[in-house]
Amino acid sequence: MTELYKLSIHEAGELLRQRKLSAVELTQAHLDRIRAVDPKVKAFTLVTDELALQQAREADKRFASGENIHPLTGIPIAIKDVICTKDITTTCGSRMLEHFKPPFNATVMERLNDAGIVMVGKTNMDEFAMGSSTEHSAFFPTSNPWDLERIPGGSSGGSAAAVAAGMAMGSYGSDTGGSIRQPGSLCNVVGFKPTYGRVSRYGLVAFASSLDQIGPFARSARDAATLLQTIAGYDHRDSTCSQEPVQDYIKGLSGSIKGMRIGVPEEYWVEGTQPGVVKAVRENIDLLREMGAEISPVSLPHTKYGIAAYYIIAPAEASSNLARYDGVKYGYSYRDTTDMWESLEKTRQYGFGPEVKRRIMLGAYALSAGYYDAYYKRAEKVRTLIRNDFEQAFEHFDALVSPAAPTVAFKIGEISDPYQMYLQDVFTIPANLAGICGVSIPGGFSDGLPVGLQLLGNAFKEDVLLRIADAFEQVTDYHTRWTSAL
Amino acid sequence: MIDRETVQNVAKLARLGLSEEEIDTFGSQLSAILGHIQILEEADVSGVSPTAHASRLTSVMREDVPEPSYPPEVLLANAPDQEDNYLKVNAILEEG
Numbered sequence: 406m407t408e409l410y411k412l413s414i415h416e417a418g419e420l421l422r423q424r425k426l427s428a429v430e431l432t433q434a435h436l437d438r439i440r441a442v443d444p445k446v447k448a449f450t451l452v453t454d455e456l457a458l459q460q461a462r463e464a465d466k467r468f469a470s471g472e473n474i475h476p477l478t479g480i481p482i483a484i485k486d487v488i489c490t491k492d493i494t495t496t497c498g499s500r501m502l503e504h505f506k507p508p509f510n511a512t513v514m515e516r517l518n519d520a521g522i523v524m525v526g527k528t529n530m531d532e533f534a535m536g537s538s539t540e541h542s543a544f545f546p547t548s549n550p551w552d553l554e555r556i557p558g559g560s561s562g563g564s565a566a567a568v569a570a571g572m573a574m575g576s577y578g579s580d581t582g583g584s585i586r587q588p589g590s591l592c593n594v595v596g597f598k599p600t601y602g603r604v605s606r607y608g609l610v611a612f613a614s615s616l617d618q619i620g621p622f623a624r625s626a627r628d629a630a631t632l633l634q635t636i637a638g639y640d641h642r643d644s645t646c647s648q649e650p651v652q653d654y655i656k657g658l659s660g661s662i663k664g665m666r667i668g669v670p671e672e673y674w675v676e677g678t679q680p681g682v683v684k685a686v687r688e689n690i691d692l693l694r695e696m697g698a699e700i701s702p703v704s705l706p707h708t709k710y711g712i713a714a715y716y717i718i719a720p721a722e723a724s725s726n727l728a729r730y731d732g733v734k735y736g737y738s739y740r741d742t743t744d745m746w747e748s749l750e751k752t753r754q755y756g757f758g759p760e761v762k763r764r765i766m767l768g769a770y771a772l773s774a775g776y777y778d779a780y781y782k783r784a785e786k787v788r789t790l791i792r793n794d795f796e797q798a799f800e801h802f803d804a805l806v807s808p809a810a811p812t813v814a815f816k817i818g819e820i821s822d823p824y825q826m827y828l829q830d831v832f833t834i835p836a837n838l839a840g841i842c843g844v845s846i847p848g849g850f851s852d853g854l855p856v857g858l859q860l861l862g863n864a865f866k867e868d869v870l871l872r873i874a875d876a877f878e879q880v881t882d883y884h885t886r887w888t889s890a891l
Numbered sequence: 892m893i894d895r896e897t898v899q900n901v902a903k904l905a906r907l908g909l910s911e912e913e914i915d916t917f918g919s920q921l922s923a924i925l926g927h928i929q930i931l932e933e934a935d936v937s938g939v940s941p942t943a944h945a946s947r948l949t950s951v952m953r954e955d956v957p958e959p960s961y962p963p964e965v966l967l968a969n970a971p972d973q974e975d976n977y978l979k980v981n982a983i984l985e986e987g
Contacts, residue, residue: 505969508961615944616945645944714931736971738971743982745980762917763921766898766905770925786934824924
């Protein structure tokens with residue numbers, strides 16, 4: 406029998422339901438795997454081994470009684486450390502929240518706990534989800550399981566690496582400008598960013614509220630479909646959460662994309678994209694055509710403004726959202742003074758890392774008197790133009806295809822210039838600005854490092870993307886490959 | 892160009908303490924980033940209304956139904972300092 410940690414969620418679920426495998430065995434196999442390889446990968450900020458075994462025993466009771474069985478019951482899952490877990494530290498990769506234990510669960514956690522998952526731990530991330538490499542974690546960088554000297558992408562780098570290394574069967578992250586899709590691309594896993602409003606943000610620590618969205622990582626489209634299904638849908642505690650009905654994603658996996666219209670955005674072939682990435686993506690597009698899709702070029706003329714608009718809007722929202730960290734209610738607090746203002750300023754000086762400070766500064770600047778119209782308002786108008794580009798494209802296409810990231814994983818420490826790091830998200834940012842859904846799927850390798858293929862879909866067309874991704878997996882084997890670096 | 896004075900003013904607005912070194916590096920880094928962002932000036936936004944939110948929803952209303960909340964001890968469990976179920980902070984007003 407193959408190692409338990411290499412099973413898919415669907416294979417493991419089948420064995421659990423037939424009682425050929427216990428949730429405790431499956432969980433122990435993953436905890437053993439974590440013990441063996443996480444000292445090298447460092448995907449976790451916290452391994453919740455005792456809780457995991459307790460949840461596994463609960464899951465086994467469900468299987469014994471035959472009641473309350475869900476496709477994720479007994480499945481070992483990792484959670485990005487930005488999603489609130491009741492009484493379990495939720496650090497956001499920051500000194501500011503190093504010891505913070507939320508008094509409540511995020512809606513997503515409630516749904517996962519109801520399903521009977523086994524949470525194996527909380528995963529490392531760029532501080533407050535700001536970054537593309539997980540190097541901005543206040544604690545330690547995470548390594549890419551495919552090459553330990555390289556970054557796993559970010560900000561959800563720990564969640565992507567945990568799944569790629571077999572330390573969890575699936576995981577959850579958050580995507581504000583590409584923080585699920587880019588690490589998915591760099592770690593050879595499926596990384597899905599749902600439509601804005603598809604998943605509740607209640608209990609997701611806010612970075613940029615008009616852009617943030619929680620989504621899953623998996624080693625197949627089918628597993629991603631189940632992971633997304635479990636968390637999707639209306640929640641009265643998030644007023645931006647949609648009442649739009651959720652499709653049955655598994656049922657939608659027909660295996661065929663015959664006649665599907667897929668557009669290739671002309672503006673996404675930009676200078677700076679590595680030749681190996683371009684080659685892999687072009688080959689994948691040819692493959693989609695051979696599979697029966699109608700492929701044609703499409704123009705998204707305002708693409709070149711994406712990064713600029715994003716780096717006004719996201720920092721502006723962040724500067725407002727992060728005003729709550731004042732050392733009074735929770736989190737790190739500088740107390741070595743009797744002066745209130747000094748205490749506040751020093752709390753934020755010592756509690757936040759450099760990238761977070763940079764973005765707070767950028768956002769506060771863009772929102773300050775005299776610059777609001779020139780920067781913030783203009784960026785929001787450009788956002789409308791980018792959104793219109795997609796609306797027009799989706800009148801003619803079912804999905805769009807592009808690279809997920811301009812490069813393969815780079816070396817830890819290789820990119821030190823902040824703006825160069827921001828360019829990592831050139832292909833992912835527009836989808837967040839427009840609020841549409843997108844996924845990165847394993848699309849081949851360049852010099853032994855994974856290349857992700859990005860599929861973009863219209864709002865609430867998650868089923869279309871999952872169908873394409875699943876059909877693509879039927880004719881490729883990239884998603885089945887395992888790293889030999891561990 | 893973001894000079895030292897601008898950095899200090901913005902830091903003050905954000906209540907963000909900065910070291911001398913940070914004031915210098917943020918000045919040059921923010922200048923470089925804003926240099927790239929200037930591309931927004933090329934976009935023709937005449938007659939375009941701003942998008943504040945990717946959600947297709949506006950003015951979401953719900954029934955205002957009272958629900959039980961958390962006990963104070965639970966909400967104060969993460970507080971750096973507290974007394975008698977109140978958050979404790981430094982004096983805000985000087986004694987006259």
